[in-house]
Amino acid sequence: MSTTPNPKNRKRNKTHGFLVRSKTPGGKNVLKNRRRKGRASIAV
Secondary structure, eight states: OOOOOOOOHHHHHHHHSHHHHHHSHHHHHHHHHHHHHTOSOSOO
16 A cells, blocks of 8 residues: 655656646647636646
C-alpha cells in the first residue's frame, strides 16, 4: 500500500505549467480557451 500523495510544485509546473502549455499547439488552444472563458488562472 502506498503512502498519501506528496505533491511537488516542480513536477506540477513541469507538467502543467504555462511554459509547457505554450510549446504545443494543443496547449496553445487550452490557453486560448481559458482566456476566452475568463479564467482567474490561465495555467498553474
